[in-house]
């Protein structure tokens with residue numbers, strides 16, 4: 535590793551990165567379009583990948599439904615921090631005579647791709663750069679993680695024209711993922727499979743994770759439009775009680791999503807604060823980060839993961855009263871109180887017309 539790679543590593547670690555790695559055009563060759571660095575910077579030769587940690591105490595508090603805002607704010611802040619760090623590194627490289635471009639940690643897509651709203655193709659896939667450069671490895675969920683942190687991390691990438699020496703992927707035996715599949719049972723939407731795998735090849739190396747289903751499934755839950763588990767015994771921090779349909783077609787799922795969005799716009803203002811998302815608007819809808827369970831259940835080791843999973847499963851169900859009050863109740867009480875609500879209010883949280 536030459537001086538420049540070490541300097542970059544030091545630059546990022548001083549600013550909180552827990553891992554840093556490097557990928558090149560060659561090590562990303564043959565991957566999906568979002569592994570093509572030249573989309574971000576036509577002169578690209580390399581990418582710098584890094585990870586920042588989320589706050590584990592705040593994750594535990596949201597899984598246990600003790601406090602949601604603190605986690606939501608932390609998640610947004612770490613995403614902003616990662617984006618700023620990526621841009622800061624790009625400037626640092628430019629000052630040294632190299633072309634470089636920072637990227638957004640999240641929510642930035644190739645909008646010229648037909649139907650991009652349904653597949654959310656990123657400008658660059660931080661996950662692909664991360665796994666190929668050995669910053670983290672794929673877990674079963676398709677999220678990426680690091681031993682000692684699990685998948686509770688935020689990634690970002692800086693793309694540059696300078697040739698950096700690529701780092702190796704994490705060997706399989708050193709992966710943080712032991713295939714416990716708690717991520718599968720923590721997902722109310724069924725977005726990824728329990729047994730079916732998919733793979734991608736980047737620069738001649740093949741990586742596997744769970745096969746994924748329609749993005750609409752995750753949009754329904756991760757978008758905050760619903761959050762009730764399939765058995766009705768727990769929920770995410772969303773008060774939505776619409777069942778996520780199984781075996782529906784892509785068209786049916788997106789029709790359901792459209793209806794859910796229209797209902798969601800009529801929900802009263804939440805009593806539990808804005809969580810920092812109040813001003814994040816997607817097509818006029820203020821987004822709340824109410825799920826991410828597959829990512830945040832997956833903690834540093836098996837013991838911590840199991841504890842997180844128990845917290846989630848025993849955390850009860852969220853409902854929203856007519857005045858906007860958000861309350862967390864044991865599942866039976868939540869169901870009873872919900873049943874007693876005004877039918878017009880109830881319909882906003884279900885798929886009823």
Ligand code: SF4
Nearest residue numbers: 673711714715717832
């Ligand atoms: S929850 Fe278990 S199976 Fe899922 S990614 Fe984490 S370690 Fe792997």
Ligand code: SF4
Nearest residue numbers: 721752755825826828
């Ligand atoms: S964010 Fe939520 S709905 Fe989406 S895949 Fe993860 S657990 Fe499932």
